Amino acid sequence: MLNIDMIKMGFNGIAGNLSEPGIIPWPIVAIYFALASLFLFYIARKNGSLSRFKTVDYVYVGIGAAFMIVWNFFVGPFLDKFVPSGAASFIGFGSLGQFVILLIVIGVVRKVGVGMLGWAIYDILADIYSYGFGGEPIYLIYKMFAFGIIMDLWIAATRGKPFGIGSGKTSNATDAGAKAPAGSSGFVSASGASAGIGSFLSKPKVIPVIAGIVMGIPYAIAGPLFFTGFFAPLLYGGIVDWQAIIFGMYASLPSFLIFGIIGSFIAARVSKVLG
């Protein structure tokens, strides 16, 4: 008799199981992804943060993806060995490292779409290097829409200044031969205001903290929610356990918050250096 799992895997490792008990109904996932994309496009267009990618932006994304590959296949697994299994739900260095690297990339590129593009490039690369395109294009869609879109929404919301790095006027005198990098004026208000909340936001350490929180919380939620709640059963018939999903969200929240904030500071530093 043909093993039932054989049928479940279907083409390219996709079981296509949409009737697992507890699974998030696919129209909800589809509608969320569609609405989130429309919303992203709407606010990006409204506040003028939609701008065309330049070649150098694709270069930066490629460089970031290369770091993510090295992290995921070399550094991340090394660090995860130090994490006791009991704590693995709380801290996964593999995904946290990727999160931080992408924060750096979005800090440098600062254009709506870079979050989704970054995840897409990484996903294809990871297939080339290790996963052999199994489960594609589902993983691609999952990573772009579950994670990448969060970063893009933040870029759109901050009008292209995800970590407060702006383009205020400055004098470029440093030393002989030195040229101040563009955008090196430091942190400016995300809203451009000079008083009240604007003045609060203009404090150098405030925006990276907010950015880390705003992106860290959805990141912690998106993984357990979308993967365990929808994509795992869709891909290979994974069991949907809502208690585990909720626990997963709570457990990974602190590490994503901490790494989100640290990563935002690093991203602010790198984007300041590179201009």
Next chain:
Amino acid sequence: MYSLLDTFISWFVLIFGVGAPLYVIFKAIGFNGFREITVYSKYNTFLYRVNPAIKIVFAVVIMMVVTTTIWWIGAILTVAVLSLYITLEHGKRKLYIGSLFIMSTLVGSLWGYAPFVTYSTLSVVFPHFTPDVIWTWPSYFAIMGYQHVLTLQALKYSFQISFRSTAIMASALLLVMTNTPSQILRTLHRFHIPDPILFSIMVAMRTVSFVLEYLNESIKIQMMRGLGSKHSKYLKPIFFFIAAMQGLVPTIIHIMRGGKDTGISADTRGFRATKKRSYVESVPINRLDYYVLAIVVVLIVMDVAINIMGFGRTIPYN
């Protein structure tokens, strides 16, 4: 009563589980070894002549077979794919490094699962499950999530699931070792992936090598400057990690500084001049590719036959 010797053995086993893959990855393979099995190097044996699209299909089918059949099929395929490494440039060395890498993955996942597998999972995997206890951990190991005892079944289960990814990994690495990024990207181009994205992937594939080289350099400079020198050499992996973390930002900045020139260089050579891009070298399908496709078909037939014979996947994913 838990004796001192038992405590020693428990800790030894725990440290072995964590340390052995680390030793293999960092001491035996190292950044240079990792670079060697992730970068194309020119040579002229049959694998270099197989169309990358066919290799991708091969990797996908390997993945399908491994995930739908009993574990030892995965093990056989891992060995079979790895043995192909001998035909590559510096084949013996690549086989050696590839085997070490796969072995570290196996040992890593074996010890990453075995001490933690619950009886409930094991009873799903092994019908009529009666635990064969081979070791009892100290009670305080529970803090790390360890089960109270290590069973033979837990080891078996962990060993078996470890083979799920190894064959896929080995065949994916085969693709990057035998095809230039542009050959791979020309294949992806057929799937109408936009040129800027392909360009970005090409930059990434070239950069992987630089990331490994520069990160390695940054780590070594820190070691030269004294990092970890006040401490025992047994703590070297910890300091290696600290150095890698500290070296990450300067390495990213160093490579990204060059990225500006890469962008300008591409722009001043007409990048994105037209919507359609031509490719000077075509990657044709030749007779060899049909042979490989035949092997792919055999694998699929084998997969179905194995399942009919009752050797389908018996272990759940969750």
Next chain:
Amino acid sequence: MSKAIEINNIEFAYLGSSDKSLSIQEFSVEEGESVLITGLSGSGKSTFIQCINGIIPHIIDGTFAGSVKIFGTDTKEMKVPEISRTVGTLLQDPERQVINYTVEEEVAFAPENFNIPAAEIKEMVNNAISSVGIDHLKGKETLKLSGGELQRVALASVLTMDPRILILDEPTSNIDPEGTNQIFEFLRKEVGKRTLLVVEHKVERVLPFIDRVVVFDQGKIVVDDKKENILNDVTLLEKLGIEIPENMFLAKKMGLESYDIETVSQYIYENKIALKMPERKKGGELSLRTSGNVKYDTGFDLNFNLEFKSGTITAIVGKNGSGKSTLFKGLIGWLDDMHQAVSDVKIETPEKVIKDNNIAERGKIIGYLPQSFDLMLINRTVKRELHYSRRVRGNSNSDSDIERITKLFTLEKYMDTDPLMLSQGQRRRVAMAATIAGGPKIILMDEPTSGQDYYHKKNLGDEIGLLKQMGYTIIMVSHDMRFAFHYADRMVVLDSGKIVADGTPEEVFDSSEVYGLLPPAEFSLRRGIIV
């Protein structure tokens, strides 16, 4: 002759900066003319060429005004790819430009972008490869090429579209002498065939085949003169920090019409004029003895036995692949026995002998400044960077020692600054200061002058001169023969893994051409006297 480039009232300020990086009222280049563009780093040269190839205003953000016309068409009205069919641009660092894995793929990159049929591209690629003389590199992997070879591949890839204007932005700054010679040889042959704009610090190498010299300072053109009149400008050029070959100074001083080396040498010889030689030190105590053998699986074999004395500067020179980098890596214990090479490199100081590849132990004796010095700047402030070794190793350097080093490298005002935010010259100084602050008395420097202009090279020379006086042993790998002539006490020439010459720069330069090392003008001028 028609105008290839016409510039009218251009101004440019980078986004976020209120200062103008470039301001030019009028400038033009005739078709077929060859122009040398020079000036200090940051003087506006690169911004200027980016205005010509359309990167400004199309790619780089900022405030741009005025007009740049290429063969009569304003660059604002064209897109960058369109401009790139007429204007080819070769940048400084080949590693940053080359994207593809094989030589042919790289050279075909531009025509592929224009969707030219494959058969046509093949012909274009062959022509470009032949014109640069790299037919022997066909089929090779770009990752395995030397800097010089890679730069010529990059040049071929710019030439595939046969641009009427060719811009070379410091094309030899990061490559070896052999590669440099080949690039200049190519340029010499190209004169008149297309319009050439060559941004270069090595004025003496370019002057023989260009028509005009343009000098930038603070975003403005301050000299724009025919080559023949350049002697009138040498004093000004030197004031602007341009590296002026000594023969030009002497020619002006002696009232000669020609500044070519033979004429000037002849004059010096006939008039018995004594030229001062740089002082060479024999050094003090023996500070390092090293011997070793390194075997690569490629068949390359390096053998050496060297002694170094305190208070000396030694330049290790040689062609690419001669073994310079391997020698350095062997000294600092970086050769990976399993994958790269079998090495047996012993280092010995009066106090210690180290035979194994223990990096940390070797690091106590030897400080290493890599070419990519950014990689060692891991701390958030310059102060922390300088205190790093003391913190992690607990060496004997006191606060006052570090203060002294800070002053030596004039870093006092940057102590609380993020080192990665500094300019290239400052970052190099921080890295060097941090290496010294680590406590070693033997310092290895890998290509310290790479990509640096005359001003920064001179600063570097002064700094290592001071270190020498303080008793440090400086060993540097360098492609820069002029720098070696001015500052080294000793030169060691490597060729195919063997030491083939070892002596003062004068002794070595006497026969260095055999090994592909062209002596600088300063030596050639003095050779006449020596004879």
